[in-house]
Amino acid sequence: MTINVLMTVPTGPGVGLTSVSVGLVRALEQQGLKASFFKPVAQPQPGDKGPDKSTAMVAQGSSLTPAEPIPLHEAERFLYNDNIDELMEEIVGRFQASVEPDSTVIVEGLAQIAGHPYATRLNKAIARTLDAGLVLVTAPNNMRVNELEHHVEIAAGSYGGIKADDVIGCILNKTTPGSLGVKSYGDLFAQRGIFKRNFSLLGQIPSADELTFPRVKDVADFLGANIVNAGEMETRRVQSYTLCARGVENVLEALKPGVLVFTPGDRTDVIMATAIAALNDIKIAALVVTGGYQPSEALMSLCGKAMAKGLPVLSVNSNSWETVINMQSFNQEIPLDDKERVSMVKEHIARCIDHEWINSFALNQEERKLSPPAFRFRLIELARSLNKRIVLPEGEEIRTIQAASICAERGIARCTLLGNEKEILRTAQNNGIELSHGVEILDPASILERYVAPMVELRKSRGLTEIVAREQLEDNVVLGTMMLQTGDVDGLVSGAVHTTANTIRPALQLIKTSPDASLVSSVFFMCLPDQVLVYGDCAINPDPNAEQLAEIAIQSADSASAFGITPKVAMISYSTGGSGTGNDVDKVREATKIAQELRPDLLIDGPLQYDAAIMEKVAKQKAPNSKVAGKATVFVFPDLNTGNTTYKAVQRSADVVSIGPMLQGIRKPVNDLSRGALVDDIVYTIAITAIQAGNIKS
Known part of the structure; x- marks a missing residue:
């Protein structure tokens, strides 16, 4: 049995050790490598219940079932009785039960937190016992380059220094462009002597606000709020919060997508303004009425349509000021049941790890099994390399708009949204979606005429006239199909609001099957x-x-x-x-x-x-x-x-x-969506369509 062991250790407190560790596992899985995970000693946070957080996060969306770590109180008992050798024996036993043969194992060391002065000492012993290569995890925290260099060198000194054979390199977490006085963290290679042949920069993970946004449900649990209207509290996320205790005209600018609105329960005017904003499709995270007031039935009835659009309404007994102050102590750690956020963190970190370094751990490249993370990663990477243009006929549909935004941000494809530009931009703004220059918006009425003649030519054997062609092109799916047929786009994705027949019929009539195919x-x-x-x-x-x-x-x-x-x-x-x-x-x-x-x-x-x-x-x-x-x-x-x-x-x-x-x-790629498709489903279908376009033989 051959095993590579990598152990993540922190250079200080608050570096995001758990997130980086689980992200490393996902990076291995994305490259099709056999991965294992092991956390030797649990370090629960105050209020934590249930399984170890790191172990549970790794298991989500993966086939891995890591062993549970040794409870902290048991490990401390060994240390206090000076039985560290017995502790190491226990750790080795759990390690061997947790790892797969021929795998690369990520071992998460102990974090440096208050009350655990033994963390570094124990990390050294574990690394030596498991013969692990050490990966330092640090967060620049606005340090300059020379400050970061000294910080990492001092931390590495606890493990033998940056020249030690088993000290592999460093991962920078929670980085902000420009925070180290350089345009790019890659410049550190050129500017400083810290990163040498035996000690490398293994990853640069930028801060991402969207990874910190909790669900309204999490805030409600924290505040012990009464649920007046649940709405979409399970899925809406809190991006910011505001205290509205002034006149309505002074709070309108605060009513933005993702905002958590706190207001005294007797401020009917603010409650009404928030409801009106929700009716205008502004996805406010939630409304929290304070002071123990309960909105009247008449007021709730008047705001009924806003509630029906998913606006969560919560009630708390504390006053507005106390409630906002209380929010300062809200725990930003990810709840284990927030699977979406756990997955986002894994994918974000995995993308930022040096893929060449990850691939150096390949033991049997030819036997790599294509796991779901590896498959999804391959989809995105292949699509990005092709830079294809994909038309989305359902351009005014919110999931489609969000998917187009994600594709532009990650360089998956150049998406063209068909629809009314004002309506698309309004929907994007009200839902906090940023549409960059990588997303094109085309008004169908402005381009329809150019496809009338080509469509008549294609269907002349069927007796198609200009009048009928013009009428059929008013259907955005037909229009998008003609854009594909004439080569103005490389692929088409539809079906979020249309049936399969609506998507496929135009393709069969206008694009037809491939030369070597008799059926679709x-x-x-x-x-x-x-x-x-x-x-x-x-x-x-x-x-x-x-x-x-x-x-x-x-x-x-x-x-x-x-x-x-x-x-x-x-x-x-x-x-x-x-x-x-x-x-x-x-x-x-x-x-x-x-x-x-x-x-x-x-x-x-x-x-x-x-x-x-x-x-x-x-x-x-x-x-x-x-x-x-x-x-x-x-x-x-x-x-x-x-x-x-x-x-x-x-x-x-x-x-x-x-x-x-x-x-x-089909001669050119057209793909159908389920009408219940999630945003991620649409993103991956766009990627698949781009890859199909790249595989077409000209």
Whole structure:
């Protein structure tokens, strides 16, 4: 068993040691490397209950199940009795039970917090015991370059100094551009002697305000508030707060997206103004009425429409001033049930770690399993390298606007929103969404005319006239499809408010299938805890015949390869091998034969039952000679009923994230969204569409 061990240790208090540690695990997972995590000793914060926070954060969205750390009181007992060797034995036992063979292990050291003077001493002993390379974590805290250099060198001195073989380098956390007197933290390499061959700058993690925004629910719990109207308190986040005790005309500027409004409960005018702002689609975080006042039923009825739009209203007994002062002690740490924020922190930190350094820990590159984090990371990186232009016909829809903003910020694609510019900008402003120059807004009325003639030419065999073409182009999906057909954009994503038919029909009429395809099909990327699988076809073809099913299998295999998944194709049926009979099994058996003959380079086997395709133990019993059974990565279902039911059953029962459907066989990339799509779903679909555009052979 080969294991690389990296231990994160702080250079001082408040450096964000836990966030960096869990982010390092995600960085390893993104690169497809086998990762493990271990926290030797728990350090709970006052009021913490339940499992260790670091361990629980690592386990969220991952297949890892790290061992629980030694309780702090037990570790202190060993130290006070001068039994540090016995403590190390206990730590080694838990370490060996926690790590996977051939993995890179991130060990989180003890943070430097009040009342724990032994942290550095214990970190040294743990690192020596586990033979760990040391990664210093520091936060510049407005230090100048020379101050930072001395700070890191002094901290490294506790572990043998920056020249020691096991002191690898430093990660700068919570950085602010310009705070060290340099334009870029990379300039530290050129300017200072601290970062040398054996001691490197391993990551620069900028501060990000959005990672600190708590949910309204968290604030309500902290204040012990009574819930007058729950609204969207589970999802709305607090970006700032304001005390409104003056006349309404003096508080209007404070009513912004994300603001938590405190006002005395008898200030009916402020309550009404906040409700009016909510009715104008300004996503105020919440309204908190103070002083123990309860808004009257008449007032609540008058503000009913604002409440229906999701405005949370809370009530507290303390007065406004006491409540605001109390907020100063609000704990900004991430609650474990805030999965969205935990994921955001992981992804943010992982993006900022030196990827070359992470890849240096590859032990068996060829055996890397494409985990969900690795798959999502690959999607984003591939899309960024292509710089494609994607049209979004549902440009006035809030999730679509937010996704376009994220894509611009991260350089995933250049998004074009179709819709009324004033309406789009108003929606963005009211929801605190920043639309940079990377997002283009086009008013459909201003561009419609240029696509009339090309559309008439395309459909002249169908007798399309200019009048009818102009009428059809008033549908933004049709207009976006014509933009794609004429090469003005590289791909199209729609479906957040339109049906699948609305998205696909124009593409089939105007763009048509690829030269080598006779049908359009679809795949879902199913993000299981430890692996990404491909399911096809779960959205398009109701009952394909054997030839069509073979084509779907080949399309799905090629799609898997395009996204870094080694295709091992299982043709799914209710029977494995030759054990069953019937028209449905015969169809799958014939489709398997056709696909194998058309593409002998692919691993395709069938018919296989689902359990035989995915479980090695079952495969050994039912299909012992199959190279696919038990190892399948692409699952091709015999009909839409089976495919759609299976993907939804797996998605819902196993809490699996599914990305798709991604359409296959169309000459240019068009992709459909679920009408319940989340913002992240739209972002990843845009990335997939950009990658498909890059794979088109000109």
